[in-house]
Amino acid sequence: MGNITVEHLNFYYGSKQALSDVSIEIPEQQITALIGPSGCGKSTFLRCLNRMNDTIKGTRIEGRILLDGQDIYASGANVVDLRRRVGMVFQRPNLFPQSVFDNVAFGPRVLGMYRNGDLADAVEASLRGADLWDEVKDKLRQDALSFSLGQQQRLCIARVIAVKPQVILMDEPCSALDPITTLKIEDLMRELAHDYTIVIVTHNMQQAARVSDITAMMMLADAPVDAPVDASVDAPAGHLKTGTIIEVGETKRIFTRPTDQRTEDYVTGRYG
Amino acid sequence: MTASVRMQFEKHLGQLNEDVLQLGSQARQAVARAVEVLIAGDVEAARQVIVDDEAINRRRFEIERECYALLVTEQPMAGDMRVIVAALIVVTDLERIADHGKKIAKICLRMMQDLRPIPFGDIPRLSQMALAMMDRALRAYATRDLVEADAVCKADDQVDALYKQTFNVVLSRMLEDPRMIGPGTQLIQVAHELERVADRATNIGERVIYSVTGELAELNV
Ligand SMILES: Nc1ncnc2c1ncn2[C@@H]1O[C@H](COP(=O)(O)OP(=O)(O)O)[C@@H](O)[C@H]1O
Ligand SMILES: [Mg+2]
Numbered sequence: 138m139g140n141i142t143v144e145h146l147n148f149y150y151g152s153k154q155a156l157s158d159v160s161i162e163i164p165e166q167q168i169t170a171l172i173g174p175s176g177c178g179k180s181t182f183l184r185c186l187n188r189m190n191d192t193i194k195g196t197r198i199e200g201r202i203l204l205d206g207q208d209i210y211a212s213g214a215n216v217v218d219l220r221r222r223v224g225m226v227f228q229r230p231n232l233f234p235q236s237v238f239d240n241v242a243f244g245p246r247v248l249g250m251y252r253n254g255d256l257a258d259a260v261e262a263s264l265r266g267a268d269l270w271d272e273v274k275d276k277l278r279q280d281a282l283s284f285s286l287g288q289q290q291r292l293c294i295a296r297v298i299a300v301k302p303q304v305i306l307m308d309e310p311c312s313a314l315d316p317i318t319t320l321k322i323e324d325l326m327r328e329l330a331h332d333y334t335i336v337i338v339t340h341n342m343q344q345a346a347r348v349s350d351i352t353a354m355m356m357l358a359d360a361p362v363d364a365p366v367d368a369s370v371d372a373p374a375g376h377l378k379t380g381t382i383i384e385v386g387e388t389k390r391i392f393t394r395p396t397d398q399r400t401e402d403y404v405t406g407r408y409g
Numbered sequence: 410m411t412a413s414v415r416m417q418f419e420k421h422l423g424q425l426n427e428d429v430l431q432l433g434s435q436a437r438q439a440v441a442r443a444v445e446v447l448i449a450g451d452v453e454a455a456r457q458v459i460v461d462d463e464a465i466n467r468r469r470f471e472i473e474r475e476c477y478a479l480l481v482t483e484q485p486m487a488g489d490m491r492v493i494v495a496a497l498i499v500v501t502d503l504e505r506i507a508d509h510g511k512k513i514a515k516i517c518l519r520m521m522q523d524l525r526p527i528p529f530g531d532i533p534r535l536s537q538m539a540l541a542m543m544d545r546a547l548r549a550y551a552t553r554d555l556v557e558a559d560a561v562c563k564a565d566d567q568v569d570a571l572y573k574q575t576f577n578v579v580l581s582r583m584l585e586d587p588r589m590i591g592p593g594t595q596l597i598q599v600a601h602e603l604e605r606v607a608d609r610a611t612n613i614g615e616r617v618i619y620s621v622t623g624e625l626a627e628l629n630v
Contacts, residue, residue: 342484342486343484346486392486392487392490393486393487393490393491393623394487394491394622394623394624395487400487401487401488404486404487405485405486405487405488405489406414406415406418407415
């Protein structure tokens with residue numbers, strides 16, 4: 138469970154096309170890393186996977202995204218349930234100024250998932266799942282924001298897994314963390330990949346190489362000729378660059394012998 | 410990575426390339442000189458070849474350390490990684506090529522104890538072929554030339570054939586004349602060392618291909 142298939146995805150912020158013809162298979166219970174230069178649409182793509190972009194006015198998509206065979210943009214699709222099944226962890230921990238317990242219990246409470254006694258068990262299981270239980274079990278009532286950034290980030294992960302998702306999206310989850318804390322999160326990712334599909338955006342090449350099974354290289358490229366070109370966009374015709382996946386493959390291969398010269402240039406730091 | 414950090418790295422890669430090529434010319438020199446002194450019967454020069462091998466061993470370790478430092482500081486990916494890893498393997502082959510030269514020099518010292526004139530037969534030709542392969546391999550390495558690298562590997566068949574022929578010729582001499590058994594055995598040993606030099610030149614060609622394409626293939630089949 139947690140297989141994602143993206144077919145010919147185009148994405149627009151109003152008249153500005155941000156993604157063009159993105160297709161990828163994201164296999165269940167594996168870690169897929171998205172790499173690529175800033176502004177190429179990695180975050181935009183990630184937010185398409187749980188329809189977070191719906192909250193931004195004027196956005197629109199073309200193409201299909203299937204989660205376990207179901208089109209998540211089909212009319213009548215349950216967006217609340219989709220966001221439960223596809224959770225998200227951000228660059229900086231975004232906890233509520235509440236207790237550890239209330240942060241983790243937030244999702245299950247909103248969704249009415251458990252009775253009170255079961256809720257406490259579920260919170261404990263989530264904190265264990267995020268490798269945090271031993272550190273916070275005596276401080277469940279303490280303000281979540283009083284913990285270290287690394288602990289807060291793992292708390293965010295606990296909050297995501299508390300609602301029993303299938304997919305966890307992570308947008309540069311370690312970019313605010315020191316190397317040791319980063320390694321802890323990476324260990325946790327590998328642990329989580331036994332149960333969840335993970336998609337991570339990272340600017341750290343070594344991190345992508347260390348933790349992921351599949352790597353997808355995104356970058357701004359010339360839109361294919363048959364893509365709809367909006368005349369109002371301020372770019373000369375034929376030079377409209379939009380984000381797309383230019384190469385995807387087993388991580389080991391991408392970092393040892395990429396086939397696309399642009400991937401080679403990017404992973405060796407020659408890009409730009 | 411900013412442009413200047415990248416440029417610094419490329420400078421290091423360029424330096425590494427030069428160092429490998431320099432070791433290559435030292436190793437080539439060791440083999441060429443060993444064969445010369447063998448044929449000239451120059452005991453002093455043979456001793457010098459053996460002594461000079463120490464410097465080649467040291468240089469190989471220095472280059473190896475250079476590679477490790479680049480691996481740690483740059484954490485290279487893709488083509489960069491392949492160039493450094495190929496350099497690591499190539500210096501090992503080069504150091505061993507020099508060892509083959511040293512062994513030939515040692516054989517020379519042993520043969521000098523025997524005062525009969527020795528018919529070297531095809532040894533000079535075998536040595537020329539092996540050295541020509543080395544030259545090609547080093548040229549291929551210097552310019553990352555896939556055609557040249559492939560040609561090295563193809564030339565190995567001729568060396569193998571000449572080695573077998575040398576072996577048979579020397580063997581029949583030994584059968585004809587038992588007094589040839591001593592020097593004949595040494596000659597076969599020399600031919601064998603040269604045949605190994607050619608094999609290692611092929612390895613270098615393979616590594617050039619790997620560093621350029623990422624393909625790992627045994628070409629010396
Ligand atoms: N809310 C938004 N409204 C309009 N344009 C946006 C919005 N978010 C991102 N973009 C644009 O979309 C492109 C891709 O951005 P983003 O997905 O954040 O890239 P990345 O995560 O790879 O750095 C950029 O040109 C960015 O300016
Ligand atoms: Mg982003």
